[in-house]
Amino acid sequence: MTLRRVRESETLRSSPVETLNPLMDRRKFLKSAGVGLGVGAAGSLVPNPIFREASAAAVEAPKLAQYKTICTKCAVGCGLIGEVKDGVWVSQEPWFEHPINQGSLCAKGAAARSAVISDKRLRYPMKLSGGKWQRISWDQGMSEISAKLLELRKKYGPDALHINFSAHFSNEHGYGIRKWAGMWGTNNVDFQARI
Amino acid sequence: MAGLANVFGYGAMTNSQNDIRNSRSVMIIGMNPAENHPISMQHILTAKEVNRAVIISVDPRFTKTSAFANMYVRIRSGTDIPFIFGLINIILAKGWEDKKMINERTYGFEALKTEVAKYDPDTVADITGASKEELFRVAKALAENRPGTVIWAMGGTQHSNGTAVVRSYCALQLVLGNMGRPGGGCDVFRGHDGIQGVTDVGGGPEHLPGYYGIAESAWKHYSNVWDVPYEWLVSRFKSKEMMEKPGFTVARWYEGVLLDPKELGQDTNIKAVFFMGHSTNSMQQMDRVKKALEKVELIVDFDPFVTNTAVLPDRTDGIYIMPAATNYEQPGSATNTNRDLQWRQKVVDPIWEARTDLAIMIDLAERLGFKKQFIHNFKRDWRGVPASMKEVKALPDQTVEDVLREINSACLSIGYIGQTPERLKRQQQWAHVFDIKTKKAEGGPVDGEQWGLPWPCWHDKHPGTHILYRLDTPASRGGAGFRAVWGPKAPDGETMLASDGAAPVGGPNAGYPAQKEYATDLTQEPIKQALAEGRNPYGNGRARLNAWNIPDPVPTHREPIHSPRPDLIAKWPTYDDVKEHYRVPQPYKSMQKPDWVKKYPIILTTGRIVELEGGSAAERSSWWLVELNPEMYVEIHPKLANDHGIKHGDWVWIETPEDMDDKPSRIKVKAKVTRRVGPDTVFLPYHWGGVFEGKSLADKYPEGTAPYSVGESANTVTTYGYDRVTQMQETKTTLCRIKKA
Numbered sequence: 001m002t003l004r005r006v007r008e009s010e011t012l013r014s015s016p017v018e019t020l021n022p023l024m025d026r027r028k029f030l031k032s033a034g035v036g037l038g039v040g041a042a043g044s045l046v047p048n049p050i051f052r053e054a055s056a057a058a059v060e061a062p063k064l065a066q067y068k069t070i071c072t073k074c075a076v077g078c079g080l081i082g083e084v085k086d087g088v089w090v091s092q093e094p095w096f097e098h099p100i101n102q103g104s105l106c107a108k109g110a111a112a113r114s115a116v117i118s119d120k121r122l123r124y125p126m127k128l129s130g131g132k133w134q135r136i137s138w139d140q141g142m143s144e145i146s147a148k149l150l151e152l153r154k155k156y157g158p159d160a161l162h163i164n165f166s167a168h169f170s171n172e173h174g175y176g177i178r179k180w181a182g183m184w185g186t187n188n189v190d191f192q193a194r195i
Numbered sequence: 196m197a198g199l200a201n202v203f204g205y206g207a208m209t210n211s212q213n214d215i216r217n218s219r220s221v222m223i224i225g226m227n228p229a230e231n232h233p234i235s236m237q238h239i240l241t242a243k244e245v246n247r248a249v250i251i252s253v254d255p256r257f258t259k260t261s262a263f264a265n266m267y268v269r270i271r272s273g274t275d276i277p278f279i280f281g282l283i284n285i286i287l288a289k290g291w292e293d294k295k296m297i298n299e300r301t302y303g304f305e306a307l308k309t310e311v312a313k314y315d316p317d318t319v320a321d322i323t324g325a326s327k328e329e330l331f332r333v334a335k336a337l338a339e340n341r342p343g344t345v346i347w348a349m350g351g352t353q354h355s356n357g358t359a360v361v362r363s364y365c366a367l368q369l370v371l372g373n374m375g376r377p378g379g380g381c382d383v384f385r386g387h388d389g390i391q392g393v394t395d396v397g398g399g400p401e402h403l404p405g406y407y408g409i410a411e412s413a414w415k416h417y418s419n420v421w422d423v424p425y426e427w428l429v430s431r432f433k434s435k436e437m438m439e440k441p442g443f444t445v446a447r448w449y450e451g452v453l454l455d456p457k458e459l460g461q462d463t464n465i466k467a468v469f470f471m472g473h474s475t476n477s478m479q480q481m482d483r484v485k486k487a488l489e490k491v492e493l494i495v496d497f498d499p500f501v502t503n504t505a506v507l508p509d510r511t512d513g514i515y516i517m518p519a520a521t522n523y524e525q526p527g528s529a530t531n532t533n534r535d536l537q538w539r540q541k542v543v544d545p546i547w548e549a550r551t552d553l554a555i556m557i558d559l560a561e562r563l564g565f566k567k568q569f570i571h572n573f574k575r576d577w578r579g580v581p582a583s584m585k586e587v588k589a590l591p592d593q594t595v596e597d598v599l600r601e602i603n604s605a606c607l608s609i610g611y612i613g614q615t616p617e618r619l620k621r622q623q624q625w626a627h628v629f630d631i632k633t634k635k636a637e638g639g640p641v642d643g644e645q646w647g648l649p650w651p652c653w654h655d656k657h658p659g660t661h662i663l664y665r666l667d668t669p670a671s672r673g674g675a676g677f678r679a680v681w682g683p684k685a686p687d688g689e690t691m692l693a694s695d696g697a698a699p700v701g702g703p704n705a706g707y708p709a710q711k712e713y714a715t716d717l718t719q720e721p722i723k724q725a726l727a728e729g730r731n732p733y734g735n736g737r738a739r740l741n742a743w744n745i746p747d748p749v750p751t752h753r754e755p756i757h758s759p760r761p762d763l764i765a766k767w768p769t770y771d772d773v774k775e776h777y778r779v780p781q782p783y784k785s786m787q788k789p790d791w792v793k794k795y796p797i798i799l800t801t802g803r804i805v806e807l808e809g810g811s812a813a814e815r816s817s818w819w820l821v822e823l824n825p826e827m828y829v830e831i832h833p834k835l836a837n838d839h840g841i842k843h844g845d846w847v848w849i850e851t852p853e854d855m856d857d858k859p860s861r862i863k864v865k866a867k868v869t870r871r872v873g874p875d876t877v878f879l880p881y882h883w884g885g886v887f888e889g890k891s892l893a894d895k896y897p898e899g900t901a902p903y904s905v906g907e908s909a910n911t912v913t914t915y916g917y918d919r920v921t922q923m924q925e926t927k928t929t930l931c932r933i934k935k936a
Contacts, residue, residue, distance in 0.1 A: 067540040067541065067542045068539075068540050068623055068626075069522075069523055069539045069540055069542055070388065070522075070529055070531075070537045070539050071388065072388045072389075072521065072522045072523070072529075073388065073808050073814075074231060074232055074386065074387065074388060074808060075232070075384060075385040075386060075387055075388055075390055075391060075531050075532035076212065076232050076233075076234045076235050076384075076531060076532065077388070077529070077531025077532070077533075077535060077537055077647075078234050079537070079626065082523065082542035082543070084542060084543055087543060087544065088543065089523070089542055089543045095626070097626045097627035098626050099213065099626060099629040099630075099631060099634055099646045100212060100213065100234070100531070100535075100646075101234045101237070102237070102631070104234055104237065105234065106233035106234060106805060107233075107805055107806050107819075107820060107823055108805070108806065108807075108808055108814060108820065109234070110819075111814075111817045111819045111820050112523065113523075114813075114816070114817035114818070114819060114820070115499065115521050115523065115813045115817070116521055116523050116524060116542070116543060116546060117546075118500075118813070118816045118817055118818075119816075119899070120500060120501075120816035120899070120900055120901070120902055120903070121499055121500060121518070121546065121547060121549070121816070121900075122498065122499065122500055122501050122516060122518040122547075122549075122897075122900055123518060123547035123548060124518060124547060124548040125515065125516065125517045125518065125548065126515070126516050126897055127514065127515045127516075128505075128510070128511065128512055128513065128514040128515075129511075129512055130511055130512065131511035131512075133516075133897040133898075138517070138548065138550065138585075138586075139585055139586075141515050141517055142558055142559065142562060143562065144515070145493070145495055145515055145559070146559060146562035146563050148467065148492070148493050149467060149493070149563060150563065152466045152467055152492065152493070156463040156464075156466055157433040157462075157463055158431065158432060158433060159433055159437060159442075159461045159462075159463055159465075160463050160464070160465060160466040160467060161465070161466070161467045161468070161469070162442070162443050162448045162451060162465045162467075162468050162469070163468075163469040163471065164445050164448065164468065164469065164470050164471070164473040165393075165397070165469075165471040165472065165473060166387075166389070166393075166471055166472025166473050167386065167387035167388075167389055167390035167393055167809075168387055168388060168389050168472045168522065168809075169389045169393050169397065169471075169472065169552065170389055170392070170522060170525075170527030170528060170529050170539070170595075171389070171392040171393065171395075171396050171397070171527065171528045171529065171530060171536070171599065171602060172527050172528065172553065172595050172598040172599055172602070173389075173393075173397075173527065173552045173553060173556075174389065174392060174393030174396060174397025174398075174404075175396045175397055175404050175598060175601070175602050176552070176553055176556050176598060177397065177471065177552070177556060178397050178398040178399075178403060178404055179404075179417075179421065179569065180556050180559070180560060180569060182403065182414075182417065182428065182431075183421075183423075183428070183431060183560070183565045183568055183569055184431065184563065184565070185431030185432040185433070185438075186432070186437075186442060187400045187401070187409060187437070187438070187440065187441060187442030188400065188442035188443045188448070188451070188465065188778075189398075189399065189400060189442060190399045190400045190442065190443065190444045190445045190448070191390075191393060191397065191399065191445060191473065192444065192445035192446060192477075192923070192924075193196070193385070193390050193393070193394045193399070
């Protein structure tokens with residue numbers, strides 16, 4: 001949010017505000033603001049006069065790519081906009097036009113970004129070996145897992161595997177895992193939503 | 196979704212959150228949207244402010260939602276059916292029912308009436324704890340303020356008779372005539388962002404994507420879609436019999452590990468278990484889960500965070516934790532609670548070494564020898580899948596889109612047809628032209644479409660179905676009767692087709708069966724033909740107030756397995772034991788012990804809080820959210836606390852019956868003394884993990900991955916009890932005792 005506010009005030013400074021409201025005409029507005037009038041009345045669009053001089057020196061606003069996504073925290077389906085700089089998710093913006101949430105979010109949605117950037121993310125595959133967590137490569141993990149699965153399949157059949165998948169899956173993943181289980185050869189695949 | 200599907204034909208919320216703006220009454224039962232679906236409250240509160248809608252909150256807890264309600268009724272946990280049938284009893288006695296809806300569009304009203312007669316206000320007051328006056332006031336408010344919606348969530352469903360509870364809500368709405376109209380409906384709010392879609396097009400142990408079941412015909416449909424010989428699919432299974440037998444569920448998979456194979460519905464124990472974005476702290480009887488995790492040979496947890504699963508079992512080998520991408524790190528579609536499909540753009544690439552679930556599945560299929568079949572369908576191979584998946588973190592957008600196109604051409608039964616990637620992406624860019632109240636686009640290239648193209652959406656020009664079972668709209672624009680899925684006649688010979696005059700406008704003005712082969716003909720010709728003739732492809736049938744083919748055809752009250760009322764257990768006992776249900780034995784009566792209440796006199800219920808969600812490994816790893824709600828607690832009424840010498844902030848032990856093990860389960864949590872709960876009930880939020888029976892597991896996490904907040908899991912002390920139809924866990928009602936730690 002902070003970054004966006006800076007950028008908005010930059011925009012205000014560098015290009016005229018186009019408005020149907022004659023009282024809000026850009027030039028008149030600046031003029032009046034300059035003599036200290038109308039500041040309170042114009043509400044949130046008014047740049048804070050205290051900061052005006054400093055930012056008028058024009059720090060280049062960061063160019064952020066915007067991506068529209070849907071919150072993953074419940075089934076309401078609120079829209080939100082992620083802002084990315086150099087491949088890093090740096091900020092979140094409300095998606096005001098979204099027909100379900102009209103921009104608003106709850107605490108979890110407002111913290112959507114933390115699901116990605118949290119320090120606590122699992123960064124690489126690990127396995128528990130001799131009571132210790134050991135870093136491994138994806139290739140090692142997947143080849144050990146699949147070798148074990150094939151061994152169990154041979155010994156006990158495909159029903160020796162059970163899959164607990166997720167109600168957080170996208171439709172494509174949900175479809176994919178059911179197809180996967182069918183082709184592995186088991187119906188032991190569930191995510192608990194049958195009621 | 197078995198409750199709704201067995202009444203109306205489709206297992207989904209019938210109206211939408213936005214449509215609640217059209218309601219004149221809103222009854223919220225077994226649910227707390229102010230915390231669990233906070234943004235939906237905008238629509239509910241708009242109804243309250245603009246329509247003067249009456250908001251009624253019915254719950255064992257005075258929740259944050261109750262604080263917004265005009266009426267609050269406290270009922271004992273697990274007594275929803277008596278409460279609802281008590282309302283219907285009054286409605287029928289006063290002649291407030293909608294006779295036209297009942298006569299023209301339902302089956303089994305007489306059977307319902309006979310059952311409902313047992314629930315006179317005195318009986319209901321005794322069972323539920325609500326007063327007769329409250330009951331009468333609610334019935335009157337619902338009758339005088341139509342259309343009205345009924346909203347519920349897990350508070351209604353996580354009971355040993357959860358499916359029947361859902362059907363009782365449906366019966367109330369049918370009797371009030373609130374179905375198939377704006378502002379009405381059965382609006383179950385689902386929990387997770389993908390849950391509706393993954394139920395629809397994912398499937399589970401008893402059905403393939405699109406609710407096709409797992410009988411031979413279903414597998415044949417999918418052998419056509421996947422373009423593989425049916426015989427090859429059979430050869431992948433242990434046998435054809437196992438191929439057509441429902442598998443284990445999330446609720447009780449661990450018994451597949453723990454029990455003797457002779458007791459199981461398959462000839463082997465489970466030896467390996469995958470977790471893909473699923474946490475163990477949302478699973479009931481966690482002490483049993485722990486034992487199972489200690490016994491299996493292989494545990495693989497694909498998740499963005501290290502979950503409870505990795506640290507719960509005491510073992511030294513055989514656990515793999517593999518970093519998965521979040522849904523913000525990949526594109527894809529998600530279906531929200533009101534059947535809207537929305538496209539997610541990828542915000543960033545998967546960070547660190549995380550991989551998308553699709554990449555993981557294809558990689559595994561490659562190593563296990565069925566990649567060729569997995570990425571193929573009757574149209575072509577998914578594009579963008581490389582020859583070797585070894586180093587692939589994520590697939591390009593077009594692969595994900597091709598999977599959606601495969602869904603579009605496979606899931607004909609529920610009309611997941613017109614929600615193509617192109618249309619979803621176009622809606623995303625034109626979100627501003629949709630009306631907040633009708634969810635309909637006005638102008639632009641999406642003119643006339645419903646937001647999210649809610650299913651059924653029968654073809655790529657269809658607007659989607661905002662409100663299910665609505666007759667004032669032609670089938671081509673989303674109009675429909677109830678689904679004619681039970682054949683033309685009920686076993687008693689009565690018709691299951693709607694009456695003459697009760698059909699969607701613009702077609703034959705009568706009931707009619709489903710179009711032949713509309714769900715399996717991949718050319719989609721039957722669907723086109725039905726729509727051209729003004730008929731809904733799935734037919735025009737009757738809703739079932741008497742669902743003859745499932746336990747309790749007409750819902751009836753059954754005391755929870757762990758009931759505090761021995762006298763009521765005698766009168767309203769639970770089900771007979773079931774020998775095999777989803778491959779495990781499922782006792783009922785032999786587990787319902789009237790004596791438990793002597794040792795465990797307090798009702799224990801669980802639920803969610805606004806800051807966290809599900810097993811919450813992700814939210815408890817978010818500093819911002821942990822700061823808002825840092826630690827696990829139990830809500831205790833001041834009287835109960837005082838009687839036990841417990842003060843706000845004290846540590847307390849909560850113990851629950853031993854059930855299947857030799858000792859009671861217990862957790863140590865802090866007391867939050869509050870009047871939200873009544874003096875007979877305590878409440879636990881279920882999001883925490885990383886502490887087990889008083890002992891922290893924080894040192895068992897790999898370095899730097901323990902969440903900011905660990906705490907006891909409520910599900911360590913939830914007890915045995917599973918829905919008779921779906922095996923949903925009974926986490927909402929059990930018994931406990933408390934003492935100061």
